[in-house]
Amino acid sequence: MNSDVIIETRNLTKVYRDFWGRPKVLALKALDLKVHRGEIFGLLGPNGSGKTTTIKLLLGLLFPTEGEAFLFGEPATNVAKNERIGYLPEESYLYKFLNAEETLHFYGRLFKIDPAERKKRVDQLIDMVGLSAAKHRQVREYSKGMQRRIGLAQALINDPEMILLDEPTSGLDPIGTSEIKDRIRELRERGKTIVLSGHLLADMQDICDRIAILHRGELKELGQVRDLLTVQDVTQIKTKDLPPAALTEIEEVVRRHGAELLGVDHPTTTLEELFLRIVRDSELHPGRRRVGDRPGMPAPPAGEDGSSAPTAPAAGRAS
Numbered sequence: 001m002n003s004d005v006i007i008e009t010r011n012l013t014k015v016y017r018d019f020w021g022r023p024k025v026l027a028l029k030a031l032d033l034k035v036h037r038g039e040i041f042g043l044l045g046p047n048g049s050g051k052t053t054t055i056k057l058l059l060g061l062l063f064p065t066e067g068e069a070f071l072f073g074e075p076a077t078n079v080a081k082n083e084r085i086g087y088l089p090e091e092s093y094l095y096k097f098l099n100a101e102e103t104l105h106f107y108g109r110l111f112k113i114d115p116a117e118r119k120k121r122v123d124q125l126i127d128m129v130g131l132s133a134a135k136h137r138q139v140r141e142y143s144k145g146m147q148r149r150i151g152l153a154q155a156l157i158n159d160p161e162m163i164l165l166d167e168p169t170s171g172l173d174p175i176g177t178s179e180i181k182d183r184i185r186e187l188r189e190r191g192k193t194i195v196l197s198g199h200l201l202a203d204m205q206d207i208c209d210r211i212a213i214l215h216r217g218e219l220k221e222l223g224q225v226r227d228l229l230t231v232q233d234v235t236q237i238k239t240k241d242l243p244p245a246a247l248t249e250i251e252e253v254v255r256r257h258g259a260e261l262l263g264v265d266h267p268t269t270t271l272e273e274l275f276l277r278i279v280r281d282s283e284l285h286p287g288r289r290r291v292g293d294r295p296g297m298p299a300p301p302a303g304e305d306g307s308s309a310p311t312a313p314a315a316g317r318a319s
C-alpha cells in the first residue's frame with residue numbers, strides 16, 4: 001500500500017444485530033475510502049448516517065460485517081496500531097475528580113511515556129488548548145467547552161500521527177471553535193493526518209481539505225471541498241470603487257454576449273467572521289462599538305460613543 005495512504009477502507013460494511021443475532025440496522029454499506037497523509041478529512045452526515053460506526057471500525061472497537069479497513073497499512077482490527085492514533089470521542093470520558101494536569105498525566109502513563117517527556121507534553125498541551133489558568137481545577141467544574149479542550153489535549157498526549165475527532169467543536173462558542181480550528185490546522189502543518197466527523201457544516205467547510213458525505217450508511221459524495229462548492233456555470237467579477245458608468249457598460253457587454261446577468265451586489269461576510277470581529281474588538285476596546293456601526297466606519301472619538309447608549313442605532317442602519 002502507498003505509504004501516503006493513511007486510511008483505506010474497502011467494501012467496509014457494518015450490520016448491527018439484535019439480541020438473537022438477527023440483522024437489525026445496516027449502519028455502513030460498502031464504504032470505499034482513502035485518506036492521505038497530512039490532510040484534514042471530514043466525515044459528514046445527518047444523525048445516524050454511520051459516522052461514529054466508521055470511526056469505531058477504524059479504531060478496531062467494532063468488527064466489520066464485510067470488507068476491511070487499514071490504517072498505516074495494518075488491519076484496523078490490530079489494536080496495537082492505536083498507539084499511533086489520537087481519539088476524541090463524541091462524549092469525552094473524563095475522570096471528574098482529576099484536574100486537567102492529572103488527567104493528562106493519567107493518559108500519558110497509559111501510553112507509558114517517561115515522566116520527563118510526559119511533564120513536557122502535559123505543559124505544552126495545556127497551554128495549547130488554553131487551559132493554563134484552570135489546570136488545577138477539577139474537570140467536574142469545567143464548562144462544556146473546557147471539557148472539549150481537555151478532551152482534545154488528551155487525544156494528543158501520545159503525539160499521534162493520525163487524529164480522529166468526533167464532533168471536536170460541539171459545545172464550543174465561536175471563539176473556542178475558532179481556536180480549536182486553528183489548533184487543528186497547526187496539527188496539519190506538523191504533518192498529522194486528521195479525520196473529523198460532524199454536522200456543523202460551516203466549521204467543516206472552513207477546515208477540511210476533503211469531505212465524504214454519508215447518508216443512511218452510504219457514501220453519497222467525496223471530494224475536495226473547494227471543488228464541491230464551486231458553482232461552475234456562474235462567473236463572479238469582483239472590483240473595488242467601480243464607477244456607475246462602468247457598471248452600465250459591463251452590463252451591456254454581458255448582454256451583448258448573450259449571457260444572463262444574475263445580479264450585481266456587494267459581497268457579505270459570514271456571520272462567524274462578523275461575530276468574531278465584534279467580540280475581539282469589544283475585548284480590545286470595551287464600550288467603543290455601538291449597535292449598528294458598520295465595519296470599516298471610523299470609530300467615534302473616545303468619550304462620544306458612551307457605553308451608556310449601547311443600543312443607539314447608527315444613521316442608515318438597515319431595518
Ligand SMILES: Nc1ncnc2c1ncn2[C@@H]1O[C@H](COP(=O)(O)OP(=O)(O)OP(=O)(O)O)[C@@H](O)[C@H]1O
Pocket residue numbers: 016017024025026027045046047048049050051052053054090
Ligand atoms: N450498538 C448499536 N446497536 C444497534 N444499532 C446501532 C448501534 N450503534 C449505532 N446503531 C445504528 O447505526 C446507525 C448509524 O449510527 P452512528 O452512530 O454510526 O451514526 P452517526 O452518523 O455517528 O450519528 P450521530 O450524528 O447521531 O452521532 C444508526 O441507525 C444507529 O441507530
